[in-house]
Amino acid sequence: MVDDFNPNGRTRHDAVALAMLRVRRFTRFRITPAVYRDPRPVRIGAWPVGGEPVPFADAVRHSFEPFELGREWGRPWDTVWFDVRGEVPADWAPGAAELVVDLGFTGDQPGFQAEATVYRPDGTVVKGIEPLNNWVPLPEPGPFRLLVEAAANPVIQVPYEYEPTHLGDRATAGETPRYRLAEMTVARRDPMVWNLLQDIVTLDGLVDVLPPDGARRAEIVHALERMVDAMDPDDIPGTAQIGRRALAPALAGNAASSSLIVSAVGHAHIDCAWLWPVRETVRKVARTFANVLDLIDRDPDFVFAASSAQQYAWLKDSQPELFERVRAAVAAGRIRPVGGMWVESDTNMPGGEALARQFVLGKRFFAEEFGVETDEVWLPDSFGYTAAMPQIARAAGARYFLTQKPSWNEINAMPHSSFLWEGIDGSRLFTHFPPAETYNSDLGAHDLDRGERLFREKGAARHVLGLFGWGDGGGGPTREMLAVAERKRDLDGSPRVRLGDPNSFFRSAEAELPAPPVWVGEMYLELHRGTLTSQHRGKHGNRHSEALLREAELWATTAAVLRGTPYPYDALEAAWRVVLLQQFHDILPGTSIAWVHQEAERNYERVAADLTALIDARLAALGGGGTTPIAANAGPYSRTGVPGMGIGPVTPPATVRPRRDGDRIVLEDPLLRVEVGRHGALASVVDRVADRELLPAATLGGVLQLLRDTPREWDAWDINEEDQRSGRDLLDPVAVDLVDDAVLVRHEVGATTIEVTVRLVDGVVEYGFRIDWHESQKLLKLAFPLDVRADRATSEIQFGHLHRPIHQNTSWDTARFETVAHRWIQVGEPGYGVAIANDVVYGHDVRNAHAPDGRPMTTVRLSLLRAPRYPDPSADQGSHEFTVSLRPGGVAEAITDGYARHLPPRPTTGTPVAPLIEVSNPAVVVESVKLAEDRCGDVVVRLYEAHGNRSSAMVRTSFGWDRLTTTDLLERPVASDAVRATTPGAAVDLLLRPFELVTLRFHDPRA
């Protein structure tokens, strides 16, 4: 309902505007209040929990103090249980009675303020209560009792949307009640008046979008006016039927034969955490599913799609009775699990194996709990999409991809709505962007009209997806949305709306586009570029958890296969679940309230402790109790004498001690000569083998830059390019010292201290950073101007790498001013380049430029730290530690360094252990070694071609197996031509295409 038809002057001389002013006023002030009548009070008792939520069984045992309407309730994040008792008069029509609740709602959209779960006295859930969906059915006449679990979730987004808030942390949120209970009454709903209101809403919306001079619009306005004429303002219930009759002809006309077909799928985008903590999402999921189950009973065609296995798992744990009803609805096809991932994760930052596990754990849950397999990827809201996704999704059995987020691009509009998306290895997914550009549609005329205008394939295709239902904070579809959908099945002036399911939509859309357009590579989001850097400790936790999980699985597998040590399936799965949850698209990107990020950091610490203990135990078992110092190398390549994925004695690299040479400090080994100047930056880096200086003339390397970071909006989300015009180089350290084998540079900037150690280890310049960060709205970058003439940057992504142009020829190139790389980035000329690796950085920018002497150069910058103020005013404050390395090299060296940053040989004792797996070609990289998900004891090895070439490799094994299958990510057999030959128990001969991902399953002969 649009009721803000501008009356300020616009209506004059405009008969339609005048008419609509009258219609809307009549609707708002006469018809809407008449939907409910005969309100009756209820008796209310209240029990404030005064802490974290408690289960129903605990709450119901408490005594409830009498409570009245109009009273304040709800300290921030507290829960108040209301005990509600009333009576439904026996003479009311069956189904008419409802409990109407206003918790003190402050805005329109549900999910960002108070909300409640309603229980029967037996503990079963009835429904959620939210703004715009604030009723509870009272089907039985006579006395009733309900328990209302009201969550005082504070509004985080006022008064100004990006104002720092103390409300995002329980410790700082204060004790002031946030709400006043405004209404809790029994009333009867008049279905005739309600249906009249839905008729009006349906037609009214069309007035705003139809051609102003067209006959159809005039017909609708005329009908609405006749409706007002025909009704008695003092007897709405008595004249509602007459009003509906007046509107009937305007609702009877058919849609044009050319109209789009909107597959309307019920949905509720529920962020696993954002402006609320994870624990609140657990309750949001229950409220939303309860709402959905109520609607399913009311409309036989309604289908609801919900992603995120994690959210179903929460429901199973927290509300088992509701979960069983969901399970039944899934079996009946009414609720469709979609997406197949554990959560709707970010896709820029999770590592390859983690993104694979999103599907493995998600799809396994759906298969085990519901017996369903999803064939689409469902990521409507993540901040850009990795070019690795098509291959990973295909390997998980998916065929389709859904998002709408690219519609948020600041500069360039994506050219297609339905198309094939091709990844780095050539895999393709049929992809659809719902052209209404929202996942929170109400199926109103504005959304449908936008969808028609923006659907890029119109003419060639007619099927579009419409996702309707309140989202972000959950809530889901409402009966009003279903009423609109029903009226728009075949309505003149509107696209045709068909309630449907995502899979049927994708099949129809795919079938009608025999030669779809193709988008190749990443789907970069031209917005939210700061999410690669915000909440740095969380990113550190993610990156190091991923590395620890690799280590833990590798050594657990090795110990299981060689020593019979039980494989810790449950502990590993528990760790994965935490890591996968925290890759959610508002946690890992750093865009949630303080509560969420503090909790995430604690969880990462716990995961690290658990996995480290697990690794230590396996290494002790493998070492056999000996005392000889050795080391375990979990990386794929041999290092300091220890073979990749093996355990053995270390041959440490020669220590390079720095020495003073005039006002410079020199580090030198047979490969590199490095000079650090008084300013603490690199003054020279000479590749002694190639006899080549890496730094352009009169240019410093490894320079810290402190830049302004005051985005226009979206503080934690965005970096604005214009801010990078303002900043300074940190070239005035308080100390530059020689410490043993390192140069120690110390900067003090206000309250912030930055300690940088520079070492030279085996031809690699290694940086260690220790930062105590107390900045506000600043961005810290590390800049390496390089004397190479590169035309592109090569960045590691999941299971491969991506080339991106570094010029600014087009608006697309210009907009891509901050990009993601994982463990390394590389720039170069044919035959010569520089590799920069890191152990936490995701945000990079690379540009071609000119040195002071006028010669071309390439500048690589790493985004190290930010300090946004919203939604977490304490974001990034405090201590940070991480490493960066630099050396001459191509992709092969970059990959080696990337793994080296994360998987240093782990000291242990005992006797050496040969690797389970050895690969003859460094281009073929083992990313994961584990035991099979089905716990039968088979060894699963995931490898990928990492150089972007066709690569062959001999994989030698040192454990017993009698049969090999190539599998998908779910470890089910799939045909593959990657395996050329096998020698059971000994070797596999592989030939991989560029970036090809292969999962090998070695069958345990004992199984």
Ligand SMILES: [Zn+2]
């Ligand atoms: Zn979201």
